[in-house]
Amino acid sequence: MNRPRFLLALDQGTSSSRSIVLDTQARIVAMAQREFRQIFPQPGWVEHDPREIWSSQLATAREALKKANLDATDIAGIGITNQRETTLVWNRSTGEPLCNAIVWQDRRTEPTCAALRERGLESWVRDRTGLIIDAYFSGTKLKWILDNHPGAREAARRNELAFGTVDSWLAWQLTGGAVHATDVSNASRTMLFNIHHNQWDEDLLAMLDIPREVLPEVHASSHLYGHTPADLFGAPIAIGGIAGDQQSALFGQACFTSGLAKNTYGTGCFMLMHTGQHCQTSNNGLITTSAAQINATPEYALEGSVFIGGAVVQWLRDGLQAIKSSEAAQSLAESVPDSGGVMFVPAFTGLGAPYWKPDARGAILGLSRGTTVAHIARAALESIAFQSAALLQAMSRDLADSGGITELRVDGGACINNLLMQFQADLLGIPVVRPKVIETTALGAAYLAGLSCGVYAGLDELAAHWQPERTFYPTMSRRSAAELMQRWEHAVAQTAL
Secondary structure (H helix, E strand, C coil), X not given: CCCCCEEEEEEECCCEEEEEXXXXXXXXXXXXXEECCCECCCCCCCEECHHHHHHHHHHHHHHHHHHCCCCHHXXXXXXXXXXXXXXXXXXXCCCCECCCEECCCCCXXXXXXXXXXXXXXXXXXXXXXXXXXXXXXXXXXXXXXXXXXXXXXXXXXXXXXXXXXXXXXXXXHHCCCCCCEEEXXXXXXXXXXXXXXXXXXXXXXXXXXXXXHHCCEEECCEEEEEECCHHHHCCCCEEEEEEXXXXXXXXXXXXXXXXXXXXXXXXXXXXXXXXXXXXXXXXCCCEEEECCCCCCCCCEEEXXXXXXXXXXXXXXXXXXXXXXCCCHHHHHHHCCCCCCCCXXXXXXXXXXXXXCECCCCCEEECCCCCCCHXXXXXXXXXXXXXXXXXXXXXXXXHCHHHCCCCCEEEECHHHHCHHHHHHHHHHHCXXXXXXXXXXXXXXXXXXXXXXXXXXXXXXXXXXXXXXXXXXXXXXXXXXXXXXXXXXXXXXXXXXXX
């Protein structure tokens, strides 16, 4: 009997669900994608329907297998990667969601976070979790759900409810309710997990009044979580890997050792640098997080998160209605030589790292009578690079003693934009390297599943798969780049309410 020769990656993102079939040489065989609703009940609130998350993910998995002309017996394992921090609670008996998922971008729990900071708990939380106290993370979202649905906390204590980030929800659905689990990378984003001991922290749970019974089991990212029932895809398939999207992308970029860094250009932008088994604390507005792990040994990364990256292009399309499609943004931006002095700070849901300004709101500055929608489109694209440059500068200050970062590996949908990547290299002053396979989030999940399912022997084999497609070298003088960054920082200072 032939061994299965393919891997199925489920990439559940903020705005769409995707499924990608890859062969064992990390080549994409087939892909399917579906967008789903973004729900905005009131300013600062962002929700998803958990049923749509699951139905869109299942539909794309079946579609990708059909496109590849494969069936379940051809698949060695499934890897799951997901939008992190997005918080779901469901009934263990019926599988019905208690409410809509609260998305990572949602800011409704900022008052709770402010109260925790006022109690002087910031450094205490950071020491245990690597995180700052912010509404971005799952813990206060879970508290909000338990506080605002009558009887929910008591039901949780009776083990009637299950909490999970999106990976846990998918694993539950994929196994017919047999598995309630997550991996260390997703657990580390909850503000409830001790990253030094790789376990839920009783003191953090008490801080937010979270019943231990509601939490999933935590495993290594490369782990045999369970199997799908035969009726889902036609035969059982092993679920062999789970990782939050950014840690999965770090893994897919073959950043397995200390000092290697990547930036993902998606709905937000997320820059991670692997720090090995050293839990590096940032003094410059970054957070420490668990990297994807292949065994019980903790591994870490420094991370900076930009809340609005590619989503600024969606806003140009759907909010401002300045363009008819996201693809039109690049050609519109390229129709002018520069932004004409316009600075666009897309702080629609506050500012993330390294600023952490939850009350900031978006601003477009430097307008003149000569400003056109093309200048605004260019400034919107450049805002993605400015925010990412601020992250790398913070990271470099944290790593001043170790020589800093010599190149940045990039991935995500917006990295195909050559104008953006060149501007990024110019601002950073280091090469920006785009790999041949930019679907590194899905690739990382497939790799993790492949390791646990025996498809790959180890990390050296995976590292050999990584190949650059194009390297963007800086052409701007460091003085010009510094002046642009100074103007950016001035614009950021104008966003406080």
